[in-house]
Amino acid sequence: MDMAELDAAVSQCRACPRLVEWREEVARTKRAAFRDWTYWGRPVPGFGPHDAALAIIGLAPAAHGANRTGRMFTGDRSGDFLYQALYDVGLASQPHAEHIDDGLELRGTRLTAPVKCAPPENKPTPAERDACRHWLADELRLLTPTLRAIVVLGGFGWQALLPVLAAAGWQVPRPRPKFGHGVRVTLAGPTEITLFGLFHPSQQNTFTGRLTPAMARDVLSAAAAAAGL
Ligand code: SF4
16 A cells, blocks of 8 residues: 555544544534535545655644644644744745645655544544554555654654554664653664654644744754754
């Protein structure tokens, strides 16, 4: 299976009953500001080149963001912050992401998430995280020949990612390294990769100043350098 086939298969998944019901209910009821939209309402595959050297791992699609537009981090405040930062460090072709045909391209970077359906209150259950793990594992396996660095946006993604890397043959230390903003861990394995921790660009972090644009640019710049971008 290649990445295009994987993306197509992901978008058909119905393995988590609670999330299927929620993503489709949100797509039916809509937010008033988006009543003219036909919501995507399905799992959201990763976005970016299939031979990326850098992966960015978020949490899950936002109900009225990627669950509406069908592209990771597209159409919500977290995405506004993230794409501006990616543009600032030369990894995105434009600083905004509004819809799937807006012309945005990522340079050597693939954006994805450990849970590919929008969860109520942005909180997937551990069972849903585990059910979705195989999609992330397949995605990283396909990226392995070119992958050199991973930026993880928050502790949920970090906890989800480490078992995937360990199962795929990377040497994850015990005890497992803890998530933190600015944490950097290099792992030996099928390829040497470096993990970077970055606070999730949720409004709880960006509106409170816990995560500033400069902080995001610093981590993304370091990760781009580690990935050879
Ligand atoms: Fe499938 Fe993942 Fe969505 Fe669950 S969260 S339905 S495993 S794509």
